[in-house]
Amino acid sequence: MNWFDGPDGWLKYWTENQKSLFQTMAEGKTALPWMTSGDTPAGSFEDWTRQMTEISRRSVESWSALAKQGWPMLSGSDADRSSLQQLFDPAVWSRTGAGRFDLALERLTEGPTYATLWDLDRKLLSAQKLWLKRSEDIAAYQAIVQAAWRRAVQRFVEALNEPKAPPLKSGREFLDLWIATANACLLEMHRSKAFLEAQRKMTRSATEYRLQEREIAEAFCAMHHIPTRTEMDEVQRAVYELRRELRALQRKDQGELAKPVPVPRSGKPQAAKAKAKRKARRAKS
Amino acid sequence: MTGRVQVDPQRAFQEIAEFNRTLAQGLSLLDKTRDRDVQIATTPKREVFRQDKTVLYHYEPTAKRAIKVPVLVAYGLIGRYTMADLQEDRSLMRNMLGQGVDLYVVDWGTPTRTDRWLTLDDYIDGYLHECILHICREHKLEAIHLLGICEGGVFTLCYAALHPERVKSLTLTITPVDFHADQNTSAPLHHGLINLWARSLTPEDIDRMIEANGNLPGDLMSFVFSMMTPLSSLTKYSVGLFDVMGDEKKLLNFLRMEKWLADRPDHPGEAAKQWLKDLYQDNKLIAGELELSGRRVDLGRVRMPVLNVFAQDDHIIPPKSSQALGHHVGTKDYTELPLPGGHVGVFVSGKSQGILGSGIVNWLKARD
Numbered sequence: 001m002n003w004f005d006g007p008d009g010w011l012k013y014w015t016e017n018q019k020s021l022f023q024t025m026a027e028g029k030t031a032l033p034w035m036t037s038g039d040t041p042a043g044s045f046e047d048w049t050r051q052m053t054e055i056s057r058r059s060v061e062s063w064s065a066l067a068k069q070g071w072p073m074l075s076g077s078d079a080d081r082s083s084l085q086q087l088f089d090p091a092v093w094s095r096t097g098a099g100r101f102d103l104a105l106e107r108l109t110e111g112p113t114y115a116t117l118w119d120l121d122r123k124l125l126s127a128q129k130l131w132l133k134r135s136e137d138i139a140a141y142q143a144i145v146q147a148a149w150r151r152a153v154q155r156f157v158e159a160l161n162e163p164k165a166p167p168l169k170s171g172r173e174f175l176d177l178w179i180a181t182a183n184a185c186l187l188e189m190h191r192s193k194a195f196l197e198a199q200r201k202m203t204r205s206a207t208e209y210r211l212q213e214r215e216i217a218e219a220f221c222a223m224h225h226i227p228t229r230t231e232m233d234e235v236q237r238a239v240y241e242l243r244r245e246l247r248a249l250q251r252k253d254q255g256e257l258a259k260p261v262p263v264p265r266s267g268k269p270q271a272a273k274a275k276a277k278r279k280a281r282r283a284k285s
Numbered sequence: 286m287t288g289r290v291q292v293d294p295q296r297a298f299q300e301i302a303e304f305n306r307t308l309a310q311g312l313s314l315l316d317k318t319r320d321r322d323v324q325i326a327t328t329p330k331r332e333v334f335r336q337d338k339t340v341l342y343h344y345e346p347t348a349k350r351a352i353k354v355p356v357l358v359a360y361g362l363i364g365r366y367t368m369a370d371l372q373e374d375r376s377l378m379r380n381m382l383g384q385g386v387d388l389y390v391v392d393w394g395t396p397t398r399t400d401r402w403l404t405l406d407d408y409i410d411g412y413l414h415e416c417i418l419h420i421c422r423e424h425k426l427e428a429i430h431l432l433g434i435c436e437g438g439v440f441t442l443c444y445a446a447l448h449p450e451r452v453k454s455l456t457l458t459i460t461p462v463d464f465h466a467d468q469n470t471s472a473p474l475h476h477g478l479i480n481l482w483a484r485s486l487t488p489e490d491i492d493r494m495i496e497a498n499g500n501l502p503g504d505l506m507s508f509v510f511s512m513m514t515p516l517s518s519l520t521k522y523s524v525g526l527f528d529v530m531g532d533e534k535k536l537l538n539f540l541r542m543e544k545w546l547a548d549r550p551d552h553p554g555e556a557a558k559q560w561l562k563d564l565y566q567d568n569k570l571i572a573g574e575l576e577l578s579g580r581r582v583d584l585g586r587v588r589m590p591v592l593n594v595f596a597q598d599d600h601i602i603p604p605k606s607s608q609a610l611g612h613h614v615g616t617k618d619y620t621e622l623p624l625p626g627g628h629v630g631v632f633v634s635g636k637s638q639g640i641l642g643s644g645i646v647n648w649l650k651a652r653d
Contacts, residue, residue: 160289167291171300174290175524183516187474190512196485204490207497214497233401233499240402243337247411 123216130209137202144198148189152182304527311530323540326367328378330390334419338394339412341419344382351385352646352653354453355420355429358390359413361436362552362560363506364545366390368632369434371541375633380642386649391416393550398499401554408556409443410578417444417451428453428589430649435459435602435628436560439570442610443577446586454652455587456645458594459628461602463609464568470605475513477603482509483565491561501557503549513600542633571613584610590618590652592645594631601628620648 156178159165168174189195218228227235334341358378360366369390370378382388391413396403420429428451433441438460445452467477486494495501511518517525529535552560569575575582591614595607604623611619622644624637631637 162289165289167289169291169293170296171292174292179516179520179524183514184474186515187478187513190478190515191474191481196482200485200487200490203486204493207490207493210497211493233398236399237402239399244407244411247336247415 123212123219127209127212127216130205130212134202134205134209137198137205141195141198141202144189144192144195148185148195149182152185155185156181307527307531311527311536314530314533314536318537318540323537323544325372325541325544326370327373328370328376328382333389333423334416336412336415338396338400339416340392340394341416342390342392344378344388344390346385346387347379347382348385350387352387352430352649354426354653355387355389355424356381356432356456356649357417357420357429358388358432358434359437359441360391360393360434361438361440362393362396362408362550362556363436363503365548365550366392366434366437367548368545368629371545371633372538375635375638377632377638377642377645380638381646384642384646386646389416389420395550396500396553397551401495401499403553404555405440405443405559406577409440410447413440413444414448414451417448421451427451430454430456430653432456432645433458433460434632435461439564442584442587443570443575443582445589446582446584447577447580449586449588452589454590454592454649456592456594456648457607457610458641459596459599459602459607459631460593460610461564461606462613463571463606464565466605466609467603470603472603473600475600477600477606478513479509479601480565480603480606482512483561486561486566488562488566491558495554495558498551498554500551500554501561503551506552507546507549510601538633542629571609584613585615587614588616590620591616592620592622592648594622594624594641594644596626596628596631596637597623598626598630599628618652622648 159177159181160168168177214229218230220226221228329345330342331345332340333343358366358369360369370376373379378388378390393408393412417429417431421427430453431441431445433439433456435458438457439462441452441455442457442460442462445455464480464483467480470477526539529539563569563575567574570582571584573581573583573585591610593607593610595602595604597604599607608621611621622640624631624640624644626634626637631641
């Protein structure tokens with residue numbers, strides 16, 4: 001079975017692994033010290049399964065609580081479901097490209113929407129065309145990102161099956177291998193011409209759409225006697241230029257102050273001046 | 286599924302138990318951690334000069350002055366100077382103050398859309414110049430020591446070329462000089478990605494982006510930085526946080542760094558155009574073609590002593606980009622100080638703390 005065929009392949013993998021582990025123990029192939037230690041009461045396999053389920057439930061709850069308490073800005077997002085799941089679930093990557101990683105770019109590519117202004121036909125048509133272009137470019141970008149994630153999974157599976165590689169003896173080693181593999185794949189993608197060009201096109205089309213959206217908003221502003229962004233920019237530019245001129249004038253006015261103040265290193269210069277004055281007076285008299 | 290995964294069930298349960306323990310510890314630590322516990326840039330200082338949003342601070346001395354001429358620290362507009370004063374035991378500022386340096390720092394403030402028209406000329410030949418004049422007046426000096434960090438290094442370098450009479454010595458840290466030095470190297474994959482990204486845009490892309498956003502959004506720059514370390518960026522709040530949450534000191538360090546990262550201001554639009562187009566794309570600084578306030582920035586005029594500090598594993602500013610400075614400045618007193626670690630690590634890692642502060646102060650003492 002290929003664990004990575006479906007979007008929930010990872011979860012299946014973990015579930016199956018857990019099942020195998022339980023089965024192994026149920027068949028008495030291994031004994032866990034804590035099951036027979038004084039700290040934890042020994043019991044039937046059913047008791048043990050119940051305890052494990054409880055431990056897992058508590059882990060997931062604690063993790064969610066951590067996400068909510070430690071990072072309030074993540075509340076309400078996927079983080080309160082399970083950050084761990086996001087780490088391993090390709091389905092999550094499919095929805096968001098590179099996941100949370102792309103949020104900054106998303107914020108840049110998304111702007112305010114003005115659905116109520118669809119009566120401005122010409123501007124609307126142009127905005128629609130730009131929206132389509134933006135959507136196409138985002139899709140092209142996502143396709144490249146998804147391909148890199150697929151490559152990462154493929155390489156990870158290869159690495160897991162590498163006979164000469166050292167064994168992975170803990171969950172953490174397994175996780176670290178996945179992180180290193182995926183990191184290398186994503187970096188290769190980030191340096192590729194195809195990715196850089198797709199990202200450039202996406203950023204550009206999002207920018208053009210946003211500017212067109214501004215035109216629609218400005219038409220609304222003009223109709224309702226509200227200053228537009230363009231007008232505000234013009235005013236700010238005028239203020240900036242005036243400030244700059246003012247600073248230049250101030251600097252010119254305070255020219256002497258701006259010049260370096262000579263530091264008297266010893267009494268000699270003043271003494272020499274006084275001597276010269278005395279000499280001049282003597283010469284006059 | 287594979288023979289390589291040989292997780293011993295006993296160890297797996299230990300891992301789960303350890304995971305739960307660390308999580309519980311971390312939750313309890315996070316629960317009692319308040320914003321006041323995660324303060325950065327706490328070294329005492331007072332405002333001595335202000336122009337528009339730019340503020341000049343003078344640090345309170347903590348030791349007998351060992352260097353007569355004051356040092357002015359200038360950070361860039363991508364990020365903030367607080368990186369050099371992240372926490373008490375990892376602060377370049379405290380380190381230098383403790384060794385008898387009379388220290389100033391310039392804070393450019395938080396630019397908003399109203400600042401979109403500000404150019405590099407305004408920052409270098411305007412605000413930085415005014416701060417330097419203020420210090421010169423206060424101390425009755427002709428020139429002071431300048432210390433630039435990252436983009437601030439470019440600011441101080443350009444300033445030194447335009448006003449060499451005001452600069453007694455120039456210390457640059459993690460400063461890009463040759464913006465195309467990332468090409469044709471065998472550096473690791475993540476090195477110099479920002480250079481590649483900047484060159485992938487067309488000049489018109491940059492103009493339109495600034496037109497639409499007013500400034501170069503800080504969020505976008507954060508995204509570009511994240512591209513260089515994709516998985517550690519993605520897993521920062523899961524694996525990264527988990528790795529430190531069991532240890533209070535490490536957790537607080539993590540949170541302080543987060544605080545600094547979250548405080549990434551937008552880069553004023555016109556200045557960003559110059560930064561990306563003139564420098565990253567056209568590499569005008571080393572070509573001697575960069576113009577500020579109508580004057581050409583001629584690095585040959587930098588004849589004061591120069592100390593060039595760079596990080597050997599800097600993925601943001603490749604070492605070669607900084608080292609190019611030696612070929613272009615006019616001074617004969619040029620020193621390089623390579624430090625272990627990465628771009629930010631130079632300032633925040635325990636390893637480089639001693640070397641950085643002492644290295645700079647000893648170099649300054651010999652030239653004061």
